[in-house]
Amino acid sequence: MTPEQLSHAISACLSDAVASGELSVEVPDTVRVERPKSREHGDWATNIALQLGKRAGMNPRELARLLSERLRAIPGVDSVDIAGPGFLNIRLDAAAAGGLARDIVQAGAAFGTGDALAGTHINLEFVSANPTGPIHLGGTRWAAVGDSLARIFQAQGAEVTREYYFNDHGAQIDRFARSLLAKAQGQPTPEDGYAGQYIDEITARVLEIEPDILSAADPQERFRAVGVEMMFGEIKASLHDFGVDFDVYFHEDSLHQGGKVEALLEQLKSSGSLYFDAGAWWLRSTDHGDDKDRVVIKSDGNAAYIAGDIAYIQDKRERGFDLNIYMLGADHHGYVARLKAAAAALGHDPACVEVMIGQMVNLVKDGVPVRMSKRAGTVVTLEDLVDAVGVDAARYALTRYSSDSNIDIDLDLLQQKTNDNPVFYVQYAHARSRAAARNAAAAGVDRSGFDAALLTHATENELLAVLAQYPHQLAGAAEHREPHRVARYLETLAGAYHRWYGATRVAPLSGEEVTDLNRTRLWLNDATTQVLANGLALLGVSAPEKM
RNA sequence: GCCUUCGUAGCUCAGUUGGAUAGAGCAGCGGACUUCUAAUCCGCCGGUCGCGCGUUCGAGUCGCGCCGAGGGCACCA
Numbered sequence: 001m002t003p004e005q006l007s008h009a010i011s012a013c014l015s016d017a018v019a020s021g022e023l024s025v026e027v028p029d030t031v032r033v034e035r036p037k038s039r040e041h042g043d044w045a046t047n048i049a050l051q052l053g054k055r056a057g058m059n060p061r062e063l064a065r066l067l068s069e070r071l072r073a074i075p076g077v078d079s080v081d082i083a084g085p086g087f088l089n090i091r092l093d094a095a096a097a098g099g100l101a102r103d104i105v106q107a108g109a110a111f112g113t114g115d116a117l118a119g120t121h122i123n124l125e126f127v128s129a130n131p132t133g134p135i136h137l138g139g140t141r142w143a144a145v146g147d148s149l150a151r152i153f154q155a156q157g158a159e160v161t162r163e164y165y166f167n168d169h170g171a172q173i174d175r176f177a178r179s180l181l182a183k184a185q186g187q188p189t190p191e192d193g194y195a196g197q198y199i200d201e202i203t204a205r206v207l208e209i210e211p212d213i214l215s216a217a218d219p220q221e222r223f224r225a226v227g228v229e230m231m232f233g234e235i236k237a238s239l240h241d242f243g244v245d246f247d248v249y250f251h252e253d254s255l256h257q258g259g260k261v262e263a264l265l266e267q268l269k270s271s272g273s274l275y276f277d278a279g280a281w282w283l284r285s286t287d288h289g290d291d292k293d294r295v296v297i298k299s300d301g302n303a304a305y306i307a308g309d310i311a312y313i314q315d316k317r318e319r320g321f322d323l324n325i326y327m328l329g330a331d332h333h334g335y336v337a338r339l340k341a342a343a344a345a346l347g348h349d350p351a352c353v354e355v356m357i358g359q360m361v362n363l364v365k366d367g368v369p370v371r372m373s374k375r376a377g378t379v380v381t382l383e384d385l386v387d388a389v390g391v392d393a394a395r396y397a398l399t400r401y402s403s404d405s406n407i408d409i410d411l412d413l414l415q416q417k418t419n420d421n422p423v424f425y426v427q428y429a430h431a432r433s434r435a436a437a438r439n440a441a442a443a444g445v446d447r448s449g450f451d452a453a454l455l456t457h458a459t460e461n462e463l464l465a466v467l468a469q470y471p472h473q474l475a476g477a478a479e480h481r482e483p484h485r486v487a488r489y490l491e492t493l494a495g496a497y498h499r500w501y502g503a504t505r506v507a508p509l510s511g512e513e514v515t516d517l518n519r520t521r522l523w524l525n526d527a528t529t530q531v532l533a534n535g536l537a538l539l540g541v542s543a544p545e546k547m
Numbered sequence: 548g549c550c551u552u553c554g555u556a557g558c559u560c561a562g563u564u565g566g567a568u569a570g571a572g573c574a575g576c577g578g579a580c581u582u583c584u585a586a587u588c589c590g591c592c593g594g595u596c597g598c599g600c601g602u603u604c605g606a607g608u609c610g611c612g613c614c615g616a617g618g619g620c621a622c623c624a
Contacts, residue, residue, distance in 0.1 A: 032563085032564095034563070034566090035563085036567075037567075037568080037569085037570085038567075038568070041567070045566095045567085047565095047566055047567095050566075050604080050605090051565095053604090054604095060604085083567075084566085084567055085566090085567090085604065085605080086604095087566080087567065130624090167624075169624085170623085170624040171623075171624055172624060173624095278622085279622085280622055282622095289550085290550090290620095291549065291550070291620060292620090294621095294622090295621085295622045296622095297622090298622040299622060300622080302622090304621095304622065304623085304624090305623070305624050308624095329618085330551075330552065330617075330618045330619075331618060331619065332618095332619080333550080333551055333552080333618070333619055333620095334550080334551090334619055334620060336551090337550095357551075357552075357618090358552095359552060359553075359617075359618075360617070360618070362617090400560090400561095401559090401560070401561095402560085402561085404552060404553070405552080405553065405560080406552085406553075406616090406617060406618090407559095408559090420572080420573060422571095422572065424586055425572085425586075425587090427586085428584080428586050428587075429587095431584075431586090432583090432584055432586095432587080435583070435584055436583050436584085437583090438583085439583035439584095440583070442583090443583080445583095469563085472563075473563075476563065476564090480564090484561085485561095485563085488560095488561060488562090488571090491561090491571075491572080492561095492571085495571080498587055498588065499587090499588065499589090501583085501584095501587080501588085502579095502585095502587065502588045502589085503588085505582090505583065506583060507582090507583045508583095509582060509583095510582065525583095546584085547584080547586065
């Protein structure tokens with residue numbers, strides 16, 4: 001019996017009590033069932049009596065008593081105790097708890113998935129780094145977190161489009177092109193230009209493709225066209241090697257081609273969505289929490305940058321997305337209000353725009369923060385990180401922390417102490433369970449028999465309980481947009497598995513006969529393998545057969 | 548000044564939407580492999596949850612005010 005099933009059973013008990021007239025309260029849709037911190041408090045606990053006591057006008061302990069009598073009658077429930085102010089502590093019999101092992105194996109990759117987001121079309125925009133250089137650590141964090149989040153959404157039934165917005169329209173692209181041109185001409189980096197080894201490399205490659213580029217009519221334009229395309233290629237390749245592939249690479253330039261932005265702005269002007277003041281046209285972003293309204297059309301008649309954002313949202317809506325999520329760095333948190341205001345001006349519900357603000361990744365060297373500067377060429381890139389620790393460790397390290405917290409990356413430390421990375425703890429649990437299965441097979445243990453009542457060891461009770469929490473953890477990760485919950489859960493699961501492994505055996509000792517206990521434990525072993533694999537897949541981390 | 552994120556063990560961080568005695572890893576100390584992987588496990592040590600009020604049966608979690616750290620506050624893109 002899973003916590004979900006128990007939750008439903010408790011709801012049914014509440015409804016029954018209402019029907020019999022012993023209770024008068026609105027029965028909630030879901031009853032929260034938790035794993036108590038202390039094992040003395042049973043397998044599962046609920047505080048539902050405390051929550052409903054006031055609304056029902058009843059002493060919580062009395063309400064708990066009504067519930068406990070009904071719960072005891074449910075098959076699989078071993079005992080129900082009332083504790084403290086009205087907690088219900090529930091114990092299941094081993095057979096009821098152990099059935100989960102078989103359920104998980106049979107569900108396979110589908111175990112843990114849900115339908116909370118079924119039918120929802122989500123546009124998830126992340127990374128979106130300017131094509132003026134390689135992806136740095138900040139972008140790498142969003143690549144890992146964003147891709148994982150996309151996988152988590154899909155596991156809840158959503159249709160997800162991973163989108164990358166290329167800012168290839170503005171002045172920073174010109175600076176990039178000027179930097180390439182200057183390099184090719186043997187001149188120093190322009191005042192506001194970009195420097196770094198990658199500039200040298202891109203320049204050299206452009207010259208290789210177009211040897212006569214410097215004598216072209218407009219060499220800077222040629223460098224812009226070829227160099228930017230080359231940078232796109234580099235970025236896409238790095239992300240692909242990182243296990244992140246976008247469905248759509250959206251070019252800002254495409255919004256401006258054919259006067260689309262201008263036409264949309266005219267429409268907004270005439271519909272009264274923008275207002276005119278002091279020679280400029282403004283967006284009412286203060287309605288959505290901004291400090292001040294934002295200029296959309298400057299007094300010189302040109303569109304401000306935000307005009308592109310407005311057109312972009314409109315484009316996304318026209319492509320049919322219910323939910324448009326922007327993953328931005330903390331240095332862009334001021335964009336939240338204007339993006340929501342943009343949606344509102346277009347006549348959309350601002351709730352269709354959701355902005356996730358993630359904190360910064362800092363580079364640390366010998367315990368001292370180091371400023372990363374693209375122009376100075378001191379950036380640490382996605383490729384640097386992968387070269388140092390590999391894709392699995394890099395993705396895991398970036399995904400296991402809440403996006404709300406800053407993270408410090410010390411490249412030297414990561415290189416020296418890779419074994420401290422918890423990813424190995426989780427991966428090892430998977431590899432170990434696979435080894436246990438191989439050995440079991442060699443000893444003649446198969447899954448022909450299953451008797452859940454045999455799973456009585458304390459570590460088995462614990463492992464089953466942790467396994468049972470996976471669907472809820474996954475749903476929470478999707479709901480809160482927090483992939484780190486999956487990583488933390490996997491660490492807990494790996495711990496429960498390692499303890500079980502140390503305390504029991506799947507395969508019989510040599511000379512012993514294969515029993516149903518061995519077979520049943522193989523189910524439990526394989527169930528753990530499955531959940532570890534399912535969770536690691538959501539993080540984009542491999543689940544090795546051997547380590 | 549305003550907005551925003553953070554402040555939990557020596558260090559890095561969780562904390563299941565307000566529950567019972569606040570957890571894990573690392574670091575430190577002490578144990579466990581003549582049988583499925585010791586990249587593991589067990590034990591010990593370690594806390595005024597930044598500070599103060601408030602909300603209520605109950606606060607690390609919610610509200611307000613301070614203190615401290617990071618990031619923002621353009622008719623730039």
